[in-house]
Amino acid sequence: MNFLIAFAIAFFGSFVAMPFFLFWVRVFSIYVIVRERECVVFELFGKVRLTINEPGIHFPWLTMGPFAALVPLFGRKRTIDLRLDQVYLRSQPVNSEEGAPMGIGVWCEMFVSDPIAYLYKNTDPVGSLRANVSNATVRCLSNMKLSDMLENRHPMSQVVREEVSAKSRQWGYMLGSTYIRKVHFRDVGMIQQIEQKVVNRLRQVTAAIQQDGANRVNVIRSTAERSAAVEFARAAATRPQIVGAALAEISKDPVISGALFELLETQNLLQSSRLEVNIVPKGTQLIAAVPSSGGILGPQ
Numbered sequence: 001m002n003f004l005i006a007f008a009i010a011f012f013g014s015f016v017a018m019p020f021f022l023f024w025v026r027v028f029s030i031y032v033i034v035r036e037r038e039c040v041v042f043e044l045f046g047k048v049r050l051t052i053n054e055p056g057i058h059f060p061w062l063t064m065g066p067f068a069a070l071v072p073l074f075g076r077k078r079t080i081d082l083r084l085d086q087v088y089l090r091s092q093p094v095n096s097e098e099g100a101p102m103g104i105g106v107w108c109e110m111f112v113s114d115p116i117a118y119l120y121k122n123t124d125p126v127g128s129l130r131a132n133v134s135n136a137t138v139r140c141l142s143n144m145k146l147s148d149m150l151e152n153r154h155p156m157s158q159v160v161r162e163e164v165s166a167k168s169r170q171w172g173y174m175l176g177s178t179y180i181r182k183v184h185f186r187d188v189g190m191i192q193q194i195e196q197k198v199v200n201r202l203r204q205v206t207a208a209i210q211q212d213g214a215n216r217v218n219v220i221r222s223t224a225e226r227s228a229a230v231e232f233a234r235a236a237a238t239r240p241q242i243v244g245a246a247l248a249e250i251s252k253d254p255v256i257s258g259a260l261f262e263l264l265e266t267q268n269l270l271q272s273s274r275l276e277v278n279i280v281p282k283g284t285q286l287i288a289a290v291p292s293s294g295g296i297l298g299p300q
Contacts (some may be wrong), residue, residue, distance in 0.1 A: 029060045029068040029077065037082040039115045042068070044075035048116060053082070078119060084176065085110045087130060092137045093186065096146040101186045104149075106137050106160065109176030117172030125173035129164070133175070136163040153180040 034040055039053040052058050060068040091103035112118045122128055140159045161178040168175050185191050251257045
């Protein structure tokens with residue numbers, strides 16, 4: 001029984017009484033916990049009494065005294081996030097020097113540099129800073145050459161940052177890194193015309209490459225044909241000389257030359273596709289026996 005009573009008292013004290021007690025301790029600002037990249041501002045009777053931006057556990061009573069207990073009743077305790085914020089402004093409308101409607105996407109970082117100015121010098125410093133970035137982009141980057149607008153993004157980013165930073169310091173909300181991430185055309189008709197021109201240019205380049213390849217092939221082919229024709233002509237011119245020299249050598253011996261010519265004549269007769277042999281009887285006149293179609297005569 002004693003164990004159950006002790007357990008109930010410990011449970012009630014740990015999970016009910018202690019959180020309730022710590023809640024009212026924090027309400028009356030006996031202690032405050034400040035996290036990383038965070039700032040707590042105590043306002044009492046329309047004045048800022050204390051600003052804490054160091055992370056850890058702090059005791060406002062040591063600085064403000066009993067006035068810290070009056071903050072929940074007659075003042076306010078504000079918590080400001082000091083972490084880095086990022087924003088991307090899409091398609092800010094500008095015109096190039098040539099009159100082309102362009103859109104510029106601006107990426108930038110923002111952070112609170114002065115919590116007091118952030119709270120009391122501008123009711124909407126975040127919206128004001130975004131509006132100033134947009135206005136500076138349109139004002140500083142308009143009437144630039146289209147080639148510079150498409151290529152020189154780093155100088156454009158520096159121009160926008162320098163234009164906005166001076167004004168943002170007054171509100172305690174500063175502009176960090178700024179970068180022009182995207183530059184594009186806003187007119188759909190112009191985009192289609194550019195696409196058509198690119199397609200036509202690609203077709204021209206492809207046709208030029210194909211024509212150049214065909215010309216090179218034709219040059220190579222004509223050179224090869226010329227070299228082959230020269231060699232064939234040289235061979236045709238050399239063949240009669242070789243054959244004549246061989247025949248001259250053979251004609252020195254009458255027996256060999258006669259046998260050769262007889263062999264060649266017989267070979268030509270055998271290779272003829274329409275060979276006709278007419279046999280003439282013995283004692284018949286030769287002219288009367290020869291047919292009109294011609295042929296080879298032989299004695300019967």
